[in-house]
């Protein structure tokens with residue numbers, strides 16, 4: 001991009017460059033430019049004739065280049081909206097997906113408003129699920145586990161800034177750090193993408209360990225099926241996200257470990 005380019009021209013050029021990589025190239029271009037000049041998007045339309053100086057062009061090129069390389073907007077901006085709140089995200093965590101809000105909503109259907117339940121989120125990543133449940137059910141204690149220290153740092157930041165003090169973080173593999181505890185509800189959005197899934201190419205900027213789990217994608221769910229029964233209270237419940245074509249396999253896995261009352265919800 002050239003020096004003294006007008007805002008409207010800069011948006012047009014950037015939109016063009018993002019066409020192959022983004023489903024919303026113009027919106028991305030506007031958001032990135034707004035961030036670069038530290039102004040709301042509305043400013044771009046109110047002052048299309050403003051010109052970018054050399055330093056600003058350089059800064060815009062920097063974020064635009066990352067987006068062109070396929071880096072998700074959430075990583076460039078450092079935030080992602082989930083359950084109506086702005087979560088901090090970094091490349092150490094999976095970008096929270098809108099479909100995972102269904103997991104939160106199913107969990108909230110199960111937890112009475114006045115319940116003082118122990119809730120466990122395994123593989124919490126950014127903490128989006130744990131923090132959202134904690135906000136909606138302030139009387140519950142939510143424990144969030146992840147085996148990545150970098151992910152837990154992000155979750156800690158989100159718990160601190162968004163939750164009312166009822167989220168506890170634990171470092172470790174799945175149920176390992178909570179083996180002597182009992183939970184009323186366990187939730188998890190584990191990695192479940194098959195190792196040979198073509199979709200992984202477009203997810204290459206996100207942590208592989210948060211996406212894939214063995215050849216059939218079910219290794220993490222195998223661990224949950226095997227270990228979570230031991231830390232579940234009588235009448236307790238586990239809610240897990242899985243791939244669109246894994247319902248049958250997940251149900252058989254759970255059954256083989258003695259789980260009952262298994263049901264599947266589509267997103």
Ligand code: GLN
Nearest residue numbers: 189190191192193210211
């Ligand atoms: N649903 C995500 C995707 O395909 C994967 C999330 C996960 O593995 N837990 O983009």
